[in-house]
Amino acid sequence: MSAVKAKNGEMIVFKAVKKIYNLGAENVHALDGVDLNIERNEYISIMGPSGSGKSTLMNVIGCLDTPTAGTYVFEGEPVHEMDDNQLASIRNRKIGFVFQTFNLLSKLTALRNVELPLIYANVPREDRLEHAKTALEKVGLGDRMKHKPNELSGGQRQRVAIARALVTNPSIILADEPTGNLDSKSGEEIMKIFDSLHDAGNTIILVTHERYIAEHANRTIHLLDGKIRVDEKNNIKKN
Amino acid sequence: MLQLFFENIRIAVSAIFSSKMRSFLTALGIIIGVLAVTLMGTLISGLDKSFEKSMSMLGKDVFYISKFEWFGNQDYWELRNRPDIKPEYAEKLVEQGKYVIAASPQSFRMSDMSRDEKSITGVSVIGTTTDYMQTSNTTIEKGRFLTDGEHNSGSRVAVIGYDVAEELFDNSDPIGENVKIGPYKFRVIGVVEKQGKFLGLQSMDTQAIIPLGTFQRLFSRRGFFRLSVKVDKDYMEEAEYEVRSIMRRIREIRPEEPDNFAINKQEAFETTYNSIKLAIGGTGIFITVLSLIVGGIGIMNIMFVSVKERTREIGIRKAIGATRNVILSQFLIEAVLICLMGGLTGLGLAYGLSFAISKFLPSTMPISLAIIAIIISLVVGIMSGLVPSYRAAKLDPIEALSYD
Incomplete structure (x- = not known):
């Protein structure tokens, strides 16, 4: 893999990224030439109506999918050239996912769920448990480690998911509608966690269609028809 | 790698035990197959032993001269007139x-x-x-x-x-x-x-x-x-x-x-015995292979179901960094484990039954047979698990994550 030089502070560099899905007769341009730079410790929200390509952008940033055209360099590594195993490895090491539907494994306890990425990273058992416990404590679930997802409330589940995303100490946390399945109070709590994670130096990308959620971020990207329409800094940050 | 292996075993065990009835029914074909092969083997080895002992009574260096052949198909009237x-x-x-x-x-x-x-x-x-x-x-x-x-x-x-x-x-x-x-x-x-x-x-x-x-x-x-x-x-x-x-x-x-007149030898018994043994063994192998194939298909089927049911789980695991090989081995280990448990159950049953048989026939289960049975169940597990596991491994994480 040829290492591509990234400018200082630049974590994610998209150059003319296209993602084209072939749906039978017609090609859908989910991403239609996206240029994007994301730096360390940014707090970004991605907005746009459904079908605008925000999920696709999320998937490509998260290395779940590769661009059809264009280049994507993540901390100097050319993601657009990677094969399946390399993608799995970069997801494991550098990306923490938080999903709208939590996506926890229902048969495993909170602790085992959080431990999982470390297993795939081949971390020794003792270290694994320690990291997982620390991560759970960080999201305020130190007393719920042995609970299974169905014994936890929605907000607690999402916090387990955040702990899982954090446990590998990733370069970036990607959250796809993280409050979409939560009541407003739980949603607020989750957003507070994201805010404090950002304050602690993490890089966070949120996908949302709620303006008040997006306002937590200090940069908002609006997508429409696979193109970036607005890319603006938020001056006023909510509390 | 060893950690991942143990993790996959843990996943497989919990998957198997979370639906015990299904796992048992799935393994039934293998249980019957292994039971058939080990019982047949035990029986034949028992027959061998008692045959050998009986043959030693006859003696290798003794001819038995009598009016009739021990095993022959000569014309009755010709024999009668001897x-x-x-x-x-x-x-x-x-x-x-x-x-x-x-x-x-x-x-x-x-x-x-x-x-x-x-x-x-x-x-x-x-x-x-x-x-x-x-x-x-x-x-x-x-x-x-x-x-x-x-x-x-x-x-x-x-x-x-x-x-x-x-x-x-x-x-x-x-x-x-x-x-x-x-x-x-x-x-x-x-x-x-x-x-x-x-x-x-x-x-x-x-x-x-x-x-x-x-x-x-x-x-x-x-x-x-x-x-x-x-x-x-x-x-x-x-x-x-x-x-x-x-x-x-x-x-x-x-x-x-x-x-x-007829000169009979111990060999005549051996020839006849061997053809009987071949018939028993052949039938046994046929039944065994048949039930193993049926059992293998059953396992393959249930593994496809298992992969389908756990599509979302596969998506989650892939999203947080599981590679294709990890997913492949996860499901392969599950299939092999079902077969292995089935094999061991069959072996245990056969061992118990061999005691019952030994009341009629001096039979003991040869250790080589037990090893063969285990190897067979391993092979069946791998063969029937490979295609479903491969399908799981190459699932697209995005599609898998949005699967309901």
């Missing part, structure tokens, strides 16, 4: 045969035996000569065998089988005591060592050996005779040729005529 074997042939064979070590004629009849109030039925009474000791693999435990004098004088003496002694004398010493064979009084001069059953059928321990002269006088003069001829075991082929030519000379058979 002349009877006469006891005198034995002496001639010993006299003329360079390779003949001993030869004894034997005649048989079934009779009851009794002593005072005690009696035993179905004793095979053998009339024979002193050479019998050499031509049969008999060992005298107590007392002595018959002498030539007793044969010539027609003495009423008997060497009795182990079970007969036990039945009629309990723990007391039978030597010198009187017993009755049918209505006739005999004096016991010896007891034969315990021999067991011949091919699991005929007990060699319920017998009484009496001098041929006595036998002919009391029971029948023109009975059915068999000759046992012990020959030099280093010259078996020459010996057979020699015995055949002596017999033809005695019978005055012209060169172009076929034999009108």
